[in-house]
Amino acid sequence: MTVNLLDLDAAGLEDFVAGIGEKPFRARQLLRWIHRFGEADFERMSDIAKSLRARLAETAEVAAPQVIRDETSEDGTRKWLLDVGQGNAVECVFIPEETRGTLCVSTQAGCALDCAFCSTGKQGFSRNLNAGEIIGQLWLANRLLGACADGDRVISNVVLMGMGEPLANFDNTVTALNLMLDDNAYGLSRRRVTVSTSGIVPAMDRLREACPVALAVSLHAPNDALRDELVPINRKYPLAGLMAACRRYLDRAPRDFITFEYVMLDGVNDSDAHARELLRLTRDVPCKFNLIPFNAFPGSPLRRSPAHRIRAFAQILMDAGIVTTTRKTRGDEIDAACGQLAGRVADRSRRGARAAVPIIEVSQ
Ligand code: SAH
Ligand code: SF4
Secondary structure, three states: OOOHHHHHHHHHHHHHHHHOOOOOHHHHHHHHHHHHHHOOOOHOOOOOOHHHHHHHHHEOOOOOEEEEEEEEEOOOOOEEEEOOOOOOOEOOOEEEOOOOOEEEEEEEEEEEOOOOOOOHOOOOOEEEOHHHHHHHHHHHHHHHHOOOOOOOOOEOOOOEOOOOEEEEEEHHHHHHHHHHHHHOOOOOOOOHHHEEOOOOHHHHHHHHHHOOOOOEEOOOOOOOHHHHHHHHHHHHOOOOOOOHHHHHHHHHOOOOOEEEEEEEEEOOOOOOOHHHHHHHHHHOEEEEEEEEEEOOOOOOOOOOOOHHHHHHHHHHHHOOOOOOOEOOOOOHOOOOOOOOOOOOHHHHOOOOOHHHHHOOOOOO
């Protein structure tokens, strides 16, 4: 059976090379070739002995998901639709900004958690991505952004905020995180890699032990009654326990705050009273807030809060001394925003109209 080397972090590669009778330093060489230089062809790995290259070609491969679509929006946001087999596709989005370049990565095809406002959740769950499909997004994006040859990186930050719940695909996510942090691979600092979770409390504790990176928690409501409706996993892990898990996480976190994400839904969770209730809820958790204007998708009855409401809500949090940002909506015309990923493909393919989807969908 052919081993996909993208599925293996440093420890996995060491086991692999030991298994074919090679020394551990070969693992480091492979890591560098594959991840630092984006090389998939063993023949071009010039400091690896010819006999080993031939052996690798027989037993292994470096196989990232295939790109089905590649779109760039007017603001430079670039979105790739990736085939992960059996009719499943996931998305990966690159967001260039002046001081950083952020890659938003998916961890599952679909999601089982069914949050009320999320297009991915509405599609249901297909399967976990394997580690190679997760890190393969970073590997591909680096190659496609032309950032491999000189080791110059365009991607300075990675956020696991694409499709799926990373902590529901724990082991594969941690293998991919290990590679993001490994100096022989992508060498990103823990502070520049963010896992976003809907709040799977035991897995937050495991992440703190296994691979503490920056953490974003999708809060979206200030009390259990409302959060039970918006984020159904709250029924299993209610807010008091979630806040305690956030505090525990901070013992090991690379940053001294948790980022709370809060989708702004018109008339649902966006009143002044909700903001004040949030202050009480999070009073013991050092945190920042990131307000996300709801991104609508076909079939959703929910609406985005008006801009003045978002400003007033943010002001209440800021007046209490909490750093609060409002996410800019980027990549709108290519549906590259949070919670919209791959939604349109699934919707259209259900109607059998997939073949008619234009490759580039830039608004006029
Ligand atoms: N499953 C993880 C990570 C993926 S979702 C999580 O829920 O945190 C990334 C972020 O996008 C989450 O904060 C999620 O709540 C938010 N999101 C989902 N659908 C959205 C939508 N339609 N509009 C705005 N934000 C959305
Ligand atoms: Fe899943 Fe996150 Fe979407 Fe909720 S918001 S359904 S956890 S991807």
